Amino acid sequence: xxxxxxxxxxxxxxxxxxxxxxxxxxxxxxxxxxxxxxxxxxxxxxxxxxxxxxxxxxxxxxxxxxxxxxxxxxxxxxxxxxxxxxxxxxxxxxxxxxxxxxxxxxxxxxxxxxxxxxxxxxxxxxxxxxxxxxxxxxxxxxxxxxxxxxxxxxxxxxxxxxxxxxxxxxxxxxxxxxxxxxxxxxxxxxxxxxxxxxxxxxxxxxxxxxxxxxxxxxxxxxxxxxxxxxxxxxxxxxxxxxxxxxxxxxxxxxxxxxxxxxxxxxxxxxxxxxxxxxxxxxxxxxxxxxxxxxxxxxxxxxxxxxxxxxxxxxxxxxxxxxxxxxxxxxxxxxxxxxxxxxxxxxxxxxxxxxxxxxxxxxxxxxxxxxxxxxxxxxxxxxxxxxxxxxxxxxxxxxxxxxxxxxxxxxxxxxxxxxxxxxxxxxxxxxxxxxxxxxxxxxxxxxxxxxxxxxxxxxxxxxxxxxxxxxxxxxxxxxxxxxxxxxxxxxxxxxxxxxxxxxxxxxxx
Amino acid sequence: xxxxxxxxxxxxxxxxxxxxxxxxxxxxxxxxxxxxxxxxxxxxxxxxxxxxxxxxxxxxxxxxxxxxxxxxxxxxxxxxxxxxxxxxxxxxxxxxxxxxxxxxxxxxxxxxxxxxxxxxxxxxxxxxxxxxxxxxxxxxxxxxxxxxxxxxxxxxxxxxx
Ligand SMILES: Cc1cc2nc3c(=O)[nH]c(=O)nc-3n(C[C@H](O)[C@H](O)[C@H](O)COP(=O)(O)OP(=O)(O)OC[C@H]3O[C@@H](n4cnc5c(N)ncnc54)[C@H](O)[C@@H]3O)c2cc1C
Numbered sequence: 001x002x003x004x005x006x007x008x009x010x011x012x013x014x015x016x017x018x019x020x021x022x023x024x025x026x027x028x029x030x031x032x033x034x035x036x037x038x039x040x041x042x043x044x045x046x047x048x049x050x051x052x053x054x055x056x057x058x059x060x061x062x063x064x065x066x067x068x069x070x071x072x073x074x075x076x077x078x079x080x081x082x083x084x085x086x087x088x089x090x091x092x093x094x095x096x097x098x099x100x101x102x103x104x105x106x107x108x109x110x111x112x113x114x115x116x117x118x119x120x121x122x123x124x125x126x127x128x129x130x131x132x133x134x135x136x137x138x139x140x141x142x143x144x145x146x147x148x149x150x151x152x153x154x155x156x157x158x159x160x161x162x163x164x165x166x167x168x169x170x171x172x173x174x175x176x177x178x179x180x181x182x183x184x185x186x187x188x189x190x191x192x193x194x195x196x197x198x199x200x201x202x203x204x205x206x207x208x209x210x211x212x213x214x215x216x217x218x219x220x221x222x223x224x225x226x227x228x229x230x231x232x233x234x235x236x237x238x239x240x241x242x243x244x245x246x247x248x249x250x251x252x253x254x255x256x257x258x259x260x261x262x263x264x265x266x267x268x269x270x271x272x273x274x275x276x277x278x279x280x281x282x283x284x285x286x287x288x289x290x291x292x293x294x295x296x297x298x299x300x301x302x303x304x305x306x307x308x309x310x311x312x313x314x315x316x317x318x319x320x321x322x323x324x325x326x327x328x329x330x331x332x333x334x335x336x337x338x339x340x341x342x343x344x345x346x347x348x349x350x351x352x353x354x355x356x357x358x359x360x361x362x363x364x365x366x367x368x369x370x371x372x373x374x375x376x377x378x379x380x381x382x383x384x385x386x387x388x389x390x391x392x393x394x395x396x397x398x399x400x401x402x403x404x405x406x407x408x409x410x411x412x413x414x415x416x417x418x419x420x421x422x423x424x425x426x427x428x429x430x431x432x433x434x435x436x437x438x439x440x441x442x443x444x445x446x447x448x449x450x451x452x453x454x455x456x457x458x459x460x461x462x463x464x465x466x467x468x469x470x471x472x473x474x475x476x477x478x479x480x481x482x483x484x485x486x487x488x489x490x491x492x493x494x495x496x497x498x499x500x501x502x503x504x505x506x507x508x
Numbered sequence: 509x510x511x512x513x514x515x516x517x518x519x520x521x522x523x524x525x526x527x528x529x530x531x532x533x534x535x536x537x538x539x540x541x542x543x544x545x546x547x548x549x550x551x552x553x554x555x556x557x558x559x560x561x562x563x564x565x566x567x568x569x570x571x572x573x574x575x576x577x578x579x580x581x582x583x584x585x586x587x588x589x590x591x592x593x594x595x596x597x598x599x600x601x602x603x604x605x606x607x608x609x610x611x612x613x614x615x616x617x618x619x620x621x622x623x624x625x626x627x628x629x630x631x632x633x634x635x636x637x638x639x640x641x642x643x644x645x646x647x648x649x650x651x652x653x654x655x656x657x658x659x660x661x662x663x664x665x666x667x668x669x
Contacts, residue, residue, distance in 0.1 A: 057637045060625040061548040064555075071555035073618075081610060145647060176648040178641050186641060187648050237511060237554075299640055324635050325625035329617055334529040334601075335594065339632065342624070346633045371559055432606075 001202070002049060005211035005231035011242040012209070012231070016040040017507070019227055019247040021214045021262070024092020025488040026472030027253030028193035028201065029133070033496035035204035039503070042245055043206055044227070046213045046254075047089035048234055052195060055184035060323045063183035066234075067096050074257075076281065076362055076376035076438070079431055084281060084374075084438040086255050090210060091194035093255065094485055097439070098181045098302045098320060099170040099190050101139045102482035103130050104490070105311075116477045117449035118458055129490040129497070136200075137171035138191045139486070146177030148300015150319045150350040153291065155305050157400030163309035168318075170301070177301035179321055212243055215370065217250055217266040217468065224250040224468035248506045249467050249499065251460075253492070256441040256474040257364050257374055263445070263462075263470075264366040270455045270464055274446055279362030280479035281376060281438035282355045285390045286330050288406040289350045289397030296347050297321035307396070314357030314481055315389045317396070319350050327351060330406060332413040332435075350397065354389030355440070357481030358382045364444055383431045391424045408435035440484050445474035460495040467506055471495050512561045514550035521572045522549065522619065524586045528597045529616060530623045541626055548622045567611050571600070578603075 003012070017039040020031045031043040050066055064071040069088035076082040087093035104126065112118040133139070158165050175189030188195065202208060214229035226246040230239045252259050260276035269275065303318040310316070321327075328342060330351065362376030378386075394405045398418035405415050410433040412423055448454025451463035454477065460469045471492040473484055480487060499506070523542065553561060572585045578599045580592055588596060600612040623629060630636070 057641055058627060061551060061622065065551050070557060070560075071552045073552065073556055073560070143651070145651065174648050174651050176644045176651065178644045180637070180641070187645055189648060298635065298637065323625065323637075324630060324633060325621040325623075328620045328624040334616055334620070335597075338530055339629070342633045346635060367559075369558070371557060 002208045002210060004049065005233060005240045008231050008241045011244070013244045014042060015246040016042045016207075017247065018042070018249045018251065019044065019245045020251045020253060021227060022046075022092060022253035022255065022258070022472065023090050023193070023198065023208070024087060024253060024255060024472065025094050025193070025485045026492040027251070028091065028094070028197040029489045029492035030251050030253060030471045030496050031206055032197040032201040032204065033493060034500065035201050035206040037496075037500045039500075041201070041206045042247070043201060043208045044212050044214055044229060044243075044245070045090050045092075045208065045210050046232075047087070047092075047210070049090040049208070049210045050095070050184060052184070052186065052188045055180070055186040057178070057180045057183060057186050060183060060325045063096075067184055074374075076279075076374045078362070078376045078378065080378070080434050080436060082281065082283060082376055082378075082436045082438055084441060086257070086439075086441060090198060090208070091192050093439070094192040095184055095194050096182050097192070097485060098483075099172060099175070099192070100303055100306070100318075100483040101134070101137075101169045101171055101486045104480060104487040105482055108478065108480045112447075112477050116447065116454060118447060118477070120458055126490055126494070129493040130486065132493055133486055133489040137193070137196050137489070138173045139169050139171050141167055142170055142172070142301045142304050143175060143177075146175055146301040147304055148177055148179070148297060148321075149295045150297035150321060151300070151304035153289075153295065153350050153400045154307065154317075154319045154352065154396065157396035157398075158305075158307050158309070160399040161396060163307055163396070165305045166308045168303055168306055175301060177299065179298050179300060179302050181302045182322060209243065214254075214262060215265065217252070217262065217268070218246070219266065219268070219465065222464065223466040226250060248508075249469065251469040251471055253470070253472040255472055256444045257372060259470055259472055259474045260364045260444040261366045261372040264364075265370070268462070268465060268468075270462075272450075272452050272454055272463075274453065275455050276364040276366070276444055277361065278443040278446055278477075279364060279374065279376060279441065280358050280360075280443045280476065281362060282440035282442075282479060282481075283358055283360075283378065283382065283386060283436045283438055284353045284355055285386050285393075285408045285434070285436060286351065286353050287390055287393040287397070287408065288330050289352065289394075289400070289402035290345045290404040290406070291348050291350065291400075291402050293401070294347055295350060297350060307392075310389075310392065311481065313388075314385055315354055315392070316482065317352060317354045317389065317393055319352040321351055330408070332410060350402075352393050352397070354386070354393055355481075355483075356382055356385050356389060358479045361443075378431045378434075378436070383434065386434060386436065387424055387429065391421050394421045394424070409433050410435070440473070442473045442476040442479060442484060445470045446477040447475045448477060459498040460491070469495060469499070512558065512565070514553040515565065518565070518568055519546055520586045521568055522546070524588070524593055525597070525615065526619050526623060527590065528593050529619050541628055545622055545626065548625065549618065552618060552622065564614070568615070571611075571615070
């Protein structure tokens with residue numbers, strides 16, 4: 001059953017076993033897994049329920065407004081400011097993501113074992129949870145028919161230089177490369193929770209409430225007893241009704257910014273002081289290569305390959321075509337000739353990005369009136385890594401035959417030959433000159449055995465509040481260096497399993 | 509409290525700004541879709557958090573009213589000649605004041621995003637997603653009806669690093 005703010009005429013007051021807040025990578029998995037184990041589950045989502053049929057690839061603005069938080073216009077304050085994107089719709093960021101799937105790298109799990117005592121998170125013990133997720137969202141290589149030129153060009157460049165590439169695994173069922181992943185897959189090829197976990201949750205008798213923003217977690221004697229929220233009109237943003245849910249178990253899955261904000265708003269503090277801190281973002285540098293040959297990067301699958309040669313250094317790279325409105329933001333220039341430049345290069349370019357496994361940290365600050373501010377300070381190590389990643393991508397493009405490369409630096413935005421790549425090192429560049437963006441926000445409620453070091457325990461329950469769980473990207477104790485959705489989903493599957501194993505503990 | 513939405517009174521400022529940021533060859537940029545441009549602009553604006561909306565409106569007013577501080581006489585930006593408007597915009601984009609540069613970056617991003625999301629502009633640059641989608645949907649139907657998918661690589665190759 002789905003209840004939307006458009007249908008409500010009076011306040012909602014309900015009781016259930018489990019309330020899950022946020023229907024993204026973590027929340028959708030938790031809701032489905034627990035509902036299928038016979039628990040009564042209510043899943044609350046701030047955004048709307050948009051079906052595959054409603055995705056409209058001719059209106060980018062409509063997609064941004066309907067599917068993204070703040071229409072995609074959110075940033076982390078720092079030097080430089082970093083734009084980041086997250087979903088606000090049923091399925092959360094998974095509805096608008098590129099569909100790349102990775103298991104958690106062994107080196108990351110090892111680090112979490114050593115530093116945070118997460119000894120149960122070994123590759124072997126995580127295997128069944130990853131496997132389950134992979135089956136449900138159909139993780140597999142891309143189809144032959146869906147291959148596109150930009151990925152082949154990236155591979156051509158990498159092959160010439162002898163760099164290792166990885167044929168990507170994506171969650172899809174006959175994805176034919178419409179390449180509209182980030183505005184909602186209009187063919188139904190991508191298999192995010194919207195078309196997998198959420199329908200299964202509803203089938204298992206779960207109740208989904210949409211356009212409902214949870215404002216507070218209800219607490220009694222250091223135990224969570226449900227949530228309070230409001231039903232919001234999606235256009236006017238007016239409050240249409242109040243919502244009160246009483247539950248035995250409360251699971252917060254609002255993403256790495258909204259989860260700590262909700263906990264803080266509810267008066268929860270962590271003895272570790274880590275709540276809202278340790279925000280990692282996988283900073284992305286966007287690099288554009290222009291070629292003589294026609295490419296039509298928008299025809300074919302998103303990121304068929306990633307370059308993994310530098311993964312141990314903390315860099316992976318891929319190409320990812322985006323609609324013109326967002327593509328045009330990559331250019332530092334404006335004015336006369338911009339349209340002509342776009343005309344000349346749009347179908348002749350490759351738009352790539354390097355993902356950096358960051359050690360810089362950010363913070364989520366909760367302000368009055370339900371407002372959140374995020375900060376992030378790029379450190380010297382990550383700045384150097386961003387420079388290196390940019391140089392590597394430029395080198396790969398030139399090796400593949402690019403005639404020009406646009407760089408993300410304010411004072412060095414164009415180079416015209418492989419010899420000029422060195423300028424990235426010889427030009428005086430400062431972090432503030434760098435354009436960064438992020439689509440992977442993590443950390444902020446880190447997991448660990450020690451309550452002085454972490455916010456939640458190894459099963460995702462808060463050290464300081466009973467019956468209150470976190471199951472989203474905020475659990476990560478560190479940056480993971482690869483696309484995170486599968487790790488989030490596998491951890492949520494594991495938590496759901498642990499909750500149902502110990503259910504009698506909560507049903508009092 | 510009334511929700512702060514994009515005020516119509518700021519449209520002339522954005523019109524002037526758009527003309528500097530994205531002029532087509534013949535300067536016809538917004539003609540024909542100006543109303544749609546502002547409609548979309550308003551939609552993005554209305555989604556921003558209140559603190560941004562508030563800051564944005566006052567920032568724009570400042571931008572419009574104070575060319576004098578940058579040596580452009582007593583005119584408002586929206587009344588400057590095209591040449592002066594260009595120079596004024598350059599002063600914000602490349603000036604020494606980080607706050608002005610950052611604010612300008614946001615302004616520019618919004619204008620460029622909305623402008624290059626217009627279907628008429630897509631036509632000019634050769635982006636035709638609608639036809640592409642139709643083709644791909646047909647392709648998918650064919651593959652699905654033909655039974656098995658042919659994946660590009662054997663699964664065994666795909667190990668984590
Ligand atoms: C454009 C883009 C491309 C990406 N590409 C990839 C990729 O290819 N591969 C990959 O692995 N990862 C990718 N990611 C990242 C991945 O999608 C996210 O890391 C993942 O979805 C995060 O999961 P989550 O559960 O933490 O949060 P989300 O999936 O963001 O879900 C959080 C949900 O909670 C809701 N919510 C928040 N606050 C409240 C509240 N107070 N009340 C009610 N509901 C609330 C939100 O509306 C949202 O729907 C991408 C992300 C983006 C934005």
